[in-house]
Amino acid sequence: MxxxxxxxxxxxRLLFVIMAGACLSVALVGSLACLLVPLHLSFAIRSLLGLACLLAAAVALFQVLRSRxxxxxxxxxxxxxxxxxxxxxxxxxxxxxxxxxxxxxxxxxxxxxxxxxxxxxxxxxxxxxxxxxxxxxxxxxxxxxxxxxxxxxxxxxxxxxxxxxx
Incomplete structure (x- = not known):
């Protein structure tokens, strides 16, 4: 043989859709971080947390697109x-x-x-x-x-x- x-x-295409969905989920969590994180944290810290999530999602999506x-x-x-x-x-x-x-x-x-x-x-x-x-x-x-x-x-x-x- x-x-x-x-x-x-x-x-x-399926892997791309799954990875894009995961990146969009992280971006959604980041955008909602300002609203859902406990209010005892300052707005600046909540904004930084949200920005970090958005940045991580953007970098991950860029890596997925680059490796195709x-x-x-x-x-x-x-x-x-x-x-x-x-x-x-x-x-x-x-x-x-x-x-x-x-x-x-x-x-x-x-x-x-x-x-x-x-x-x-x-x-x-x-x-x-x-x-x-x-x-x-x-x-x-x-x-x-x-x-x-x-x-x-x-x-x-x-x-x-x-x-x-x-």
């Missing part, structure tokens, strides 16, 4: 993972602009659920990156193939680690 898989992982990139993930038959981030500017027929590319290793904290994958990868630069893959990010067949390939990689990495410990 070959585990070779190539997938274009588009940013999940299309990722090309290739898992070879030998288990090597190649990650390429790319942007498509303007026209859909335009050639994608590569932002980052490199080889990665699947880490132990990877989460594989029936409708969601969180791939924890260690890039060749040494940085750890988590790539969320929801069912709306790829086609159903690609999602299934990625899930099987990641399970295979985890089981083989665990077997290698056990052999090295003995």
């Amino acid at each position: 070959s585990i070779a898989v190539s997938a274009d992982i588009k940013p999940s 990139k299309t990722i090309w993930l290739h898992i070879s038959a030998t288990g090597q993972i190649r990650v390429v981030e790319h942007l498509v500017r303007g026209n859909a027929r335009a050639k994608p602009q590569v932002v980052k590319a490199g080889v990665a290793k699947l880490l132990a904290g990877t989460t594989i659920w029936p409708g969601m994958l969180f791939l924890r990868l260690r890039l060749e630069s040494g940085k750890t990156r988590t790539i969320p893959i929801l069912a709306d990010s790829v086609s159903a067949d690609t999602f299934r193939a990625l899930s099987v390939a990641c399970r295979w990689l985890i089981s083989h990495n665990t077997a290698k680690t056990r052999m090295l410990e003995k």
